[in-house]
Amino acid sequence: MMNSFMFIIGFSVVFIALGAVATGIGQLTHEYYKYLTRIAGVIIIIFGLHLTGIWKIKALYADKRMHSVKGNSTMWGSFIVGFAFAFGWTPCIGPILAGILTLAASEDTVLKGVLLLAVYSAGLAVPFLLTSLGIDRFLVFYTRFRRHLHTVEVVSGVLLIAVGVLVLTRHLTMLSGYLSFLNRFSL
Secondary structure (H helix, E strand, O other): OOOHHHHHHHHHHHHHHHHHHHEEEHHOOOOHHHHHHHHHHHHHHHHHHHHHHHOOOHHHHHOOOOOOOOOOHHHHHHHHHHHHHHHHHHHHHHHHHHHHHHHHOOOOOOHHHHHHHHHHHHHHHHHHHHHHOOOOHHHHHHHHHHHHHHHHHHHHHHHHHHHHHHOOOOHHHHHHHHHHHHHOOOO
16 A cells, blocks of 8 residues: 555656756746747647547657566555656656646746646646556556546547636636636635
């Protein structure tokens, strides 16, 4: 159980660090915000098109493996394997991660960007943790759910395209205003 936690911590460190770097870069490029927002919107739309299968980007299907990284049964071994797994798995989640990194880069403070990526990491980590607790049940569920994975990808792609259009047209801020009633639930 402790190894699962260390794996998830290693996995999360990668994404939180990416969030901090993206936010720092975002602060440096504040001067070109208008142009970068449009570029970000286009990139998010392209990734959405890729995820839906409308426009396939072959580079996102590349597979790099690190066979030399071996974890042992210690907590640090699990941390290293989680860290390496996050780097290896990044192309699989690249389109959504790129969208979230783009949003993190537009945050006002590094803390907000880190928080955004921390929540994203938790969203990735919690299923892994639950899987480690109930692998037998998960395998039964996954066998039944696997046929729906393409639908999940297409829906995720459509959502990315919608977010990309909102970013491109600068309507994401307007939508944020409409949803401001949700601020009472913020941390």
